[in-house]
Amino acid sequence: MSYATVFKELDLRLKPQDLFYRVKDTGPLIFLDSSLPSRYSRYSYLGWDPVITFTSYGLKNRVCSKSEPGYTAYQHPLRFLDSFLARYIDKESKNFYLSRKNKIRKIPWTFSLPSFKGGFMGYFSYDLKNYIEKLPQSAADHYCMPLIYLVQFRHLAAYSHRKKRWYCIKNFQKRHWPKICSAMEREAGFIEGLGQGSKDVGSSILARYREKDYGNIELQSNFSKKEYMEAVRQAKEYITAGDIYQVNLSQRFTCDAPIEPEDFYYILREVNAAPFSAFIKGDDFCVASSSPERFIFCSQDSIQTRPIKGTRPRGHNILQDYKYSRQLKHSIKDRAELNMIVDLERNDLGKFCDYGSVKVSGHAVIEMYARVIHSVSTVTGKMKNKVTVADIIKAAFPGGSITGAPKIRAMQIIDQLEPCTRGVYTGSIGYISIDGTMDLNIAIRTLIVKNNCYYFNVGGGIVADSDPESEYLETLDKGKAIENSFNFFESENLRKKDL
Numbered sequence: 001m002s003y004a005t006v007f008k009e010l011d012l013r014l015k016p017q018d019l020f021y022r023v024k025d026t027g028p029l030i031f032l033d034s035s036l037p038s039r040y041s042r043y044s045y046l047g048w049d050p051v052i053t054f055t056s057y058g059l060k061n062r063v064c065s066k067s068e069p070g071y072t073a074y075q076h077p078l079r080f081l082d083s084f085l086a087r088y089i090d091k092e093s094k095n096f097y098l099s100r101k102n103k104i105r106k107i108p109w110t111f112s113l114p115s116f117k118g119g120f121m122g123y124f125s126y127d128l129k130n131y132i133e134k135l136p137q138s139a140a141d142h143y144c145m146p147l148i149y150l151v152q153f154r155h156l157a158a159y160s161h162r163k164k165r166w167y168c169i170k171n172f173q174k175r176h177w178p179k180i181c182s183a184m185e186r187e188a189g190f191i192e193g194l195g196q197g198s199k200d201v202g203s204s205i206l207a208r209y210r211e212k213d214y215g216n217i218e219l220q221s222n223f224s225k226k227e228y229m230e231a232v233r234q235a236k237e238y239i240t241a242g243d244i245y246q247v248n249l250s251q252r253f254t255c256d257a258p259i260e261p262e263d264f265y266y267i268l269r270e271v272n273a274a275p276f277s278a279f280i281k282g283d284d285f286c287v288a289s290s291s292p293e294r295f296i297f298c299s300q301d302s303i304q305t306r307p308i309k310g311t312r313p314r315g316h317n318i319l320q321d322y323k324y325s326r327q328l329k330h331s332i333k334d335r336a337e338l339n340m341i342v343d344l345e346r347n348d349l350g351k352f353c354d355y356g357s358v359k360v361s362g363h364a365v366i367e368m369y370a371r372v373i374h375s376v377s378t379v380t381g382k383m384k385n386k387v388t389v390a391d392i393i394k395a396a397f398p399g400g401s402i403t404g405a406p407k408i409r410a411m412q413i414i415d416q417l418e419p420c421t422r423g424v425y426t427g428s429i430g431y432i433s434i435d436g437t438m439d440l441n442i443a444i445r446t447l448i449v450k451n452n453c454y455y456f457n458v459g460g461g462i463v464a465d466s467d468p469e470s471e472y473l474e475t476l477d478k479g480k481a482i483e484n485s486f487n488f489f490e491s492e493n494l495r496k497k498d499l
Contacts, residue, residue: 114160123287138415292374
């Protein structure tokens with residue numbers, strides 16, 4: 001089917017998080033939030049009011065639509081994914097820009113506009129791995145959430161962090177072309193109307209929770225410190241035996257917190273801004289992510305992945321930041337871990353890229369985030385003709401930085417050592433654009449919220465010379481931002497804050 005994408009600049013002065021908060025009660029929505037903008041994450045996207053929803057629970061795939069009868073297909077999820085997306089992806093789609101005076105002009109794809117041109121937003125659960133490889137499934141599933149969740153929304157807005165401008169985005173089929181100007185005018189007017197009557201969202205959240213007395217929020221792990229350190233020792237035994245070179249092991253924290261997930265995310269993104277943050281509100285679950293890591297970005301025939309390995313906490317001043325950065329840069333253990341994952345990612349991309357095109361364009365680059373310092377590499381490649389979304393997922397998912405190496409054996413050991421399934425954690429959140437562009441994160445620093453219960457994992461890569469206690473403490477460092485977000489809502493802390 002032939003599509004056209006129309007962009008229109010909006011007269012809207014809201015911050016991305018404030019527009020998100022305005023529409024939070026309208027039903028399912030997805031907010032792909034570049035809360036810490038970078039050269040890799042220049043836009044934030046907000047979609048609400050679902051038109052088409054695709055959910056997969058393995059061999060049971062369900063499509064719901066507002067305009068057409070829904071249907072269920074019993075098929076392998078990735079095979080069905082390709083046939084489903086084939087109806088909506090048009091790599092030859094044209095782009096247009098509608099000015100404030102209703103003058104429309106055609107624009108080339110290279111024009112500086114959002115890379116997401118409408119399509120589907122959502123997630124791929126880590127547990128989709130069981131439909132990619134033959135793996136054990138002994139860990140307990142407490143989430144019962146879809147393995148794939150993709151939604152196309154009626155309303156889609158993009159925010160340029162560099163230009164500080166909003167755009168509304170709509171897709172049209174050829175038969176709707178005569179009506180695009182009036183349709184875009186109505187859409188722009190509707191979104192701009194949401195900016196009226198603005199107020200300080202942060203203060204309103206503070207005021208609402210300050211009036212209540214929730215006491216202190218207790219986090220409970222599915223490992224004791226002793227058990228986690230023992231799991232690290234078992235992982236090292238597998239390494240010594242030659243089963244694996246590295247494995248990513250995580251512990252899961254849980255708490256019952258009477259906090260609205262949207263309020264929690266609003267504070268989390270302030271506490272731990274990250275380039276690939278996201279919030280998903282489904283029918284009976286929410287997902288909040290403050291991920292710093294890109295899994296896959298593909299556009300036209302090029303693809304990029306940016307694995308992260310090695311973590312140090314941020315210092316209290318520039319000198320401490322410099323000290324920790326130097327430690328990370330010269331850490332033999334962290335360098336070895338990143339080298340292994342880069343090799344794994346090169347191998348994964350090589351499955352669907354032209355021979356000789358996969359390259360490491362940046363290796364072990366030190367990057368600073370809100371709470372931690374990471375070592376990051378960039379691997380790129382040129383994709384072969386006719387590679388589909390399912391081809392990429394099948395070859396590269398889940399990302400090697402959160403499994404270990406070799407990937408399949410590492411995932412088997414994770415299932416054996418971790419008592420609970422991971423769900424969206426270490427899966428991927430992002431978009432699949434109508435023109436085939438895809439951008440997915442690695443869903444780390446990510447919470448799942450169901451029935452007022454919050455779940456989040458924190459983990460780290462285990463190698464031969466890992467010290468069990470240091471690995472345990474590293475997981476706590478990684479979860480510090482999430483823990484601080486919970487602490488924000490504690491009664492004692494709220495009473496100290498000024499409105």
